[in-house]
Amino acid sequence: MSVAKLHRPMNRCPPILLKRNSPFNVVGAGLLIVAATYGLSRYTYGLFVPAIRQDFMLDQATVGAIGSASYLGYLLATLVSPFLVRRFGARLPILLGGATATLGMSLIGLANNPIWLALGVTLAGCSPGLAYPPLSDAIKQLCSAEKQSRYYAIINSGTSFGVMVSGPLALFAGPRWQLAWLCFAFIALIATLWNLFIMPGHASEADDQERAGKERTDDTRTGHEPMRVLLRRKLKDRAVCRLLLGALLFGLVTSVYWTFSVDLIAGENDLPDAGRVMFWMVVGIAGVAGGLAGELVTRFGLARVLQWASLAIAASIAILTMASGDMLVLTLSAVVFGAMFILITALYGIWSVTCFPEAPSAGFGLTFFLISAGQLISPTLAGVGAKLWDMAGVFQVTAVLCLGLLLLLPAQDIRSM
Structure with a gap:
């Protein structure tokens, strides 16, 4: 055995684990x-x-x-x-x-x-x-x-x-x-x-200089403009307005499900605590399917995928009111909602980056700010609605409102960030 082999480290990590990117x-x-x-x-x-x-x-x-x-x-x-x-x-x-x-x-x-x-x-x-x-x-x-x-x-x-x-x-x-x-x-x-x-830290770090330089070359005028100026300019763009209105509506309709779905099925079906937790877990497990968003956008385009996903999530909200103790229907609603929720958030993230190429985090932040603004407002509105009707009626109205996302699709084909 050679000396080199004798002195070779025994527990060396594979290079792919050590490389930052x-x-x-x-x-x-x-x-x-x-x-x-x-x-x-x-x-x-x-x-x-x-x-x-x-x-x-x-x-x-x-x-x-x-x-x-x-x-x-x-x-x-x-x-x-x-x-x-x-x-x-x-x-x-x-x-x-x-x-x-x-x-x-x-x-x-x-x-x-x-x-x-x-x-x-x-x-x-x-x-x-x-x-x-x-x-x-x-x-x-x-x-x-x-x-x-x-x-x-x-x-x-x-x-x-x-x-x-x-x-x-x-x-x-x-x-x-x-x-x-x-x-x-x-x-x-x-x-x-x-x-x-x-x-990565600031784009001026040595390992990011080349990439950051290319981005500045692409758009030197907008790369360092103040945030206030950037947002004022972007809000004049129809594509950006569609993105932001869609994000707000998405937050409004999905928050009803996140906040009241367990309460709805517990009240109608008298589920035990373990059953409610299992329903919650199914929503989470199904969301893993949302990781396919990038592949779907590349193959079919963002507008088409968002259209399909909007129809599916509206259906998942509606069928929760029709379960009547049927665990198969409850599970179907949980699976579809969990998968489509994560998928649509990824679609809005990709869309926001294409609308704000010079400041991705600004578009990202504004888009998810509006999603959360809708999620903040919606539970209160749903609670008021439940006093006028019952919670099942609130879910049915929410499903109809969810179809409004179909009016706010991107006009141009998007297949990558």
Whole structure:
């Protein structure tokens, strides 16, 4: 045996794992931060509301107010994130998002009174608003053009993985529900540390100079214009207006399902707690299919895929009111909604980047700000509607409104970011 072989390291990592822009690192780090900030920090609160109400002796109004604080935190963070990207690059806001998720969920896990609980929920709610918009810039910097849509769509499906994890942990924790939140916080910490080593900083860093230089050459006039000027100019574009109105409507209609679907099926079908958690998990598992958005856009075009997905998600909302205890129909609704929700969010993300090529995070942030603005408004409107009709009637009206997305499709064919 040669001396060279004797001194060869025994546990050398494959080069693909060490390379910062390898598929494993870019997709893995991005997917995990989305799972932690969106799937766990933001969407899991509703799953624990019964336990929270019991332990802290809160009424429905207080629980709702805490949930609204989470949405408001997200909206404010979404406005701040693009400015941080333009000033410091993608890495800082992504790390801040991971840190607020870790801190917020730790506070929820350790809270012994409603004030600390509310603070934790609000901080956790801020995290996706900080971390998600910069991912578009990071993908543009780290990935070649032909891979960007595919990688983004897979990363976007991280929400589903977070929802999938939350269900089993909720069942495992049982009455010790705060232990589950401490586990969520640990996942967020791991995601933050991974992104620390993977995500790019400012475009002026040595390894990003060439790519950033090309982008500035493509559009030197708009590359550094103030955000206010950029948005004023973009809002005159019909394609941008279609994108933003569609995002707002999408947030309005889907929030009804996220907020009241479990309540609807529990009231009509008398499902036990385990059945409700399983329904929630099916929604999350189905969302993994949304990772195919990049492939579908490349093959069929964004407008056609968005048209199909809008019809499907409207149907999923409508058929939930027709279940009448039929578990097959309930499961069908959960599968279609979960898959189409993640798919459509990815489609809006891809569309926003094509509308804002000179500032991807600005378009990303504004689009998802409007989705969340709709999600903030909708539960209140649905609650008022439920007093006038019943909740099944609210879902039927929501399904009809969802068809309005068909009037707000992109006019031009889009097949990549």
